[in-house]
């Protein structure tokens with residue numbers, strides 16, 4: 001299981017998406033405003049959790065969660 005966080009700040013994303021990062025990502029500890037998503041087996045599960053928390057534009061980071069990156 002890996003720990004995931006979602007960036008609440010969408011200003012740096014060209015599509016206004018809330019990027020989801022795993023704990024090994026270089027961005028994980030650099031976010032000023034984030035939502036804790038807890039531990040997940042994969043990024044699909046983490047993105048689903050972010051959407052469940054009310055962020056329909058949650059999307060995997062293209063560096064750490066490429067399999068979940070849509071745009």
Ligand SMILES: [Zn+2]
Nearest residue numbers: 021025061064
């Ligand atoms: Zn990342």
